[in-house]
Amino acid sequence: MQEFAVVLVDIFIIFAAAxxxxxxxxxxxxxxxxxxxxxxxxxxxxxxxxxxxxxxALIDLFGDAHAAEEALDLTYEVLAxxxxxxxxxxxxxxxxxxxxxxxxxxxxxxxxxxxxxxxxFGFLLFELLGNPTVESLFVATAMVxxxxxxxxxxxxxxxVIDSMESRIIxxxxxxxxxLAMLLLAVVSGLGEGQGISALEVGVxxxxxxxxxxxxxxxxxxxSRHYSLHLAxxxxxxxxFVVAMTVMLGLAAVAGYLGLAAIIGAFMAGLIFAESREHFxxxxxxxxxxxxxxxxxxxxTGSHVDLGTLNDAGTVALAAVVTVLAVAGKVIGAGLAAxxxxxxxxxxxxxxxxxxxxxxxxxASVGRSLGVIPADVFSxxxxxxxxxxxxxxxxxxxxxxxxxARPPYPTDLPLSTGATD
Amino acid sequence: MQEFAVVLVDIFIIFAAAxxxxxxxxxxxxxxxxxxxxxxxxxxxxxxxxxxxxxxALIDLFGDAHAAEEALDLTYEVLAxxxxxxxxxxxxxxxxxxxxxxxxxxxxxxxxxxxxxxxxFGFLLFELLGNPTVESLFVATAMVxxxxxxxxxxxxxxxVIDSMESRIIxxxxxxxxxLAMLLLAVVSGLGEGQGISALEVGVxxxxxxxxxxxxxxxxxxxSRHYSLHLAxxxxxxxxFVVAMTVMLGLAAVAGYLGLAAIIGAFMAGLIFAESREHFxxxxxxxxxxxxxxxxxxxxTGSHVDLGTLNDAGTVALAAVVTVLAVAGKVIGAGLAAxxxxxxxxxxxxxxxxxxxxxxxxxASVGRSLGVIPADVFSxxxxxxxxxxxxxxxxxxxxxxxxxARPPYPTDLPLSTGATD
Numbered sequence: 001m002q003e004f005a006v007v008l009v010d011i012f013i014i015f016a017a018a019x020x021x022x023x024x025x026x027x028x029x030x031x032x033x034x035x036x037x038x039x040x041x042x043x044x045x046x047x048x049x050x051x052x053x054x055x056x057a058l059i060d061l062f063g064d065a066h067a068a069e070e071a072l073d074l075t076y077e078v079l080a081x082x083x084x085x086x087x088x089x090x091x092x093x094x095x096x097x098x099x100x101x102x103x104x105x106x107x108x109x110x111x112x113x114x115x116x117x118x119x120x121f122g123f124l125l126f127e128l129l130g131n132p133t134v135e136s137l138f139v140a141t142a143m144v145x146x147x148x149x150x151x152x153x154x155x156x157x158x159x160v161i162d163s164m165e166s167r168i169i170x171x172x173x174x175x176x177x178x179l180a181m182l183l184l185a186v187v188s189g190l191g192e193g194q195g196i197s198a199l200e201v202g203v204x205x206x207x208x209x210x211x212x213x214x215x216x217x218x219x220x221x222x223s224r225h226y227s228l229h230l231a232x233x234x235x236x237x238x239x240f241v242v243a244m245t246v247m248l249g250l251a252a253v254a255g256y257l258g259l260a261a262i263i264g265a266f267m268a269g270l271i272f273a274e275s276r277e278h279f280x281x282x283x284x285x286x287x288x289x290x291x292x293x294x295x296x297x298x299x300t301g302s303h304v305d306l307g308t309l310n311d312a313g314t315v316a317l318a319a320v321v322t323v324l325a326v327a328g329k330v331i332g333a334g335l336a337a338x339x340x341x342x343x344x345x346x347x348x349x350x351x352x353x354x355x356x357x358x359x360x361x362x363a364s365v366g367r368s369l370g371v372i373p374a375d376v377f378s379x380x381x382x383x384x385x386x387x388x389x390x391x392x393x394x395x396x397x398x399x400x401x402x403x404a405r406p407p408y409p410t411d412l413p414l415s416t417g418a419t420d
Numbered sequence: 421m422q423e424f425a426v427v428l429v430d431i432f433i434i435f436a437a438a439x440x441x442x443x444x445x446x447x448x449x450x451x452x453x454x455x456x457x458x459x460x461x462x463x464x465x466x467x468x469x470x471x472x473x474x475x476x477a478l479i480d481l482f483g484d485a486h487a488a489e490e491a492l493d494l495t496y497e498v499l500a501x502x503x504x505x506x507x508x509x510x511x512x513x514x515x516x517x518x519x520x521x522x523x524x525x526x527x528x529x530x531x532x533x534x535x536x537x538x539x540x541f542g543f544l545l546f547e548l549l550g551n552p553t554v555e556s557l558f559v560a561t562a563m564v565x566x567x568x569x570x571x572x573x574x575x576x577x578x579x580v581i582d583s584m585e586s587r588i589i590x591x592x593x594x595x596x597x598x599l600a601m602l603l604l605a606v607v608s609g610l611g612e613g614q615g616i617s618a619l620e621v622g623v624x625x626x627x628x629x630x631x632x633x634x635x636x637x638x639x640x641x642x643s644r645h646y647s648l649h650l651a652x653x654x655x656x657x658x659x660f661v662v663a664m665t666v667m668l669g670l671a672a673v674a675g676y677l678g679l680a681a682i683i684g685a686f687m688a689g690l691i692f693a694e695s696r697e698h699f700x701x702x703x704x705x706x707x708x709x710x711x712x713x714x715x716x717x718x719x720t721g722s723h724v725d726l727g728t729l730n731d732a733g734t735v736a737l738a739a740v741v742t743v744l745a746v747a748g749k750v751i752g753a754g755l756a757a758x759x760x761x762x763x764x765x766x767x768x769x770x771x772x773x774x775x776x777x778x779x780x781x782x783a784s785v786g787r788s789l790g791v792i793p794a795d796v797f798s799x800x801x802x803x804x805x806x807x808x809x810x811x812x813x814x815x816x817x818x819x820x821x822x823x824a825r826p827p828y829p830t831d832l833p834l835s836t837g838a839t840d
Contacts (some may be wrong), residue, residue, distance in 0.1 A: 004681065008671055233443060233445060244711060
């Protein structure tokens, strides 16, 4: 009980701060997600330190303060991960697979070119600076993968998740994640000094692509045929419970295959998109969304450590890497989106920019293998955070510029009565 | 990402197993909670070991397997704690404070006598066996506190949460928890060898009683006056979000004061009980309930270690302690409930029996202070688990005996359409 006291206080602080900041930003006519990220920065261990400090009962349990901190961290990361899983499930629920397939070719091109350019830019920069090739490969890989959670949340906050640009971004994110996962497998093999055979890469690729195609084709078909039978189950709220089970299951399988768990959650949402109206799944998922999603954005914000900005050389390198990371995505998306209006190209480019946790994971693997030194690790961390923080206001401005009125209020209301 | 893979698989297993077991038990016309407890036993570390096994990435993060296991454990315990918090919030939401006050005197008597008898029985047994007095005091204290989560869930599953007996049990649980917390403070002080002054006990008591009375009186008044203003907030689903914030906040304060967090969550539910219909809070809380509550029961079940039953002396002592723990509550409730029908007395007695995690906490404190030896700790663990597992079928039988038909289906349906 005493171990939990500190955790419950932290959870209350995270939740209350997120909702308060969201309210303030809604009143400023900005997406709530910006407020949640900023408040996470403020209360995190690198600023006010209001959360993540173990109490003595917890330190006793783990034997030392560091392990207790890591354990608290794991707990909050898991809540955050559940939050972003629910977010992407919800986005999937709002996406028709037929709409996604209609933009499929375009989305695939955005995904592929959005990998090629940042990778090439990062690799060339570090080769020109004379770094070891393995290090260049790791940094380049850390620059490729889009973390689509941030973009998806902003697009939902803005009420444009069903736009053509949103669908292209979501489809591109799936392609992007598969390619980034393959790249990480290849460079990890090189970093371990043992290499990786073309056969191994082929197997990994086949698993990932097979998973996505199998879920998209067979899952939707199963859902269409059997979802009406869910009413025969005795458990209360059976369709919602089954949808949550599939969401957690596909997230776990995606994670197990080395993909981002949110890709599995998004696919789960797609599967249930056709039966969502019949079973009212959106209204039932929304409270879980309201409860869990803020943890992802506050915890993401809490990782920001402005203290890493104390060395001029690191800051300069980080600035160059960040600019290249942004330019790579914008150029890649721009080439892939030739023929679309300029604003759509800008939205696609901006939407693919956030690297979030994916860049951090690649950098962590490189650090644990000893091929990425501490200052380069800081550079990747700064790039990941900067690309994440810059996108919400840019996307908001891009959409606002094209509309007579801001589209607030935006979230799906749970009840049609008093909340409106 | 790789650290999360194992956690997500575990979370999927817990959720899917809980819902599957719940479905099976609903078809057997038994409360789903029994299935959840049993499936937790089956998949837990003491049986199949399907959950809680860290993978290599997690072990690397924590340096050794034991710390990684503890961290996983903390994460699942926190999900379980959030589950039981949501459960008691929901029960509070279904309880009118005026109904609770109407049975207030009876509830207080049940709470007090339900502490006195088990404490006396436990103390006398261990004194007669010749154990040190401090040890006797700890065991006696571990025998007093009711863990009302199990009972509340069974009563909800049976659809009788609004019965007179349920209200008495809920009110008695609040009184019981305050007294148990005071007892723990006193015996902990004695166990630390420094004692505790009457003034200190008075301060702790005043804080706890003050918290409950303040929340009950001022909270409900604030809620009545200001809840209609919640619609002025810009955030989506403001009443639900504010209710969740108050739930987490009061749970944290209760934990901070040494009370069970669920007492705070229950009070939060009471506060919003009057405005629940206006804001549709039950329908909005239900999906969060469906998502989180199973974690509490599966994790509780996973603590059961039948391996402790290998020593005949320990088993015999555990059996005696368990019988005294049950008899103490039944006699206490019986005396307090004189004048009520025999069935009501039996329900009150049975409803107060589960010790759940509260007995374990007292025993853990005693073990960490070195005043409870390993075999006596096992005895308390067995008593806690046995009293928890025995109650759901007994309560079900007591309610079934008095009704022409079983009251299934019982949970509040989320949608009025396809799930019925």
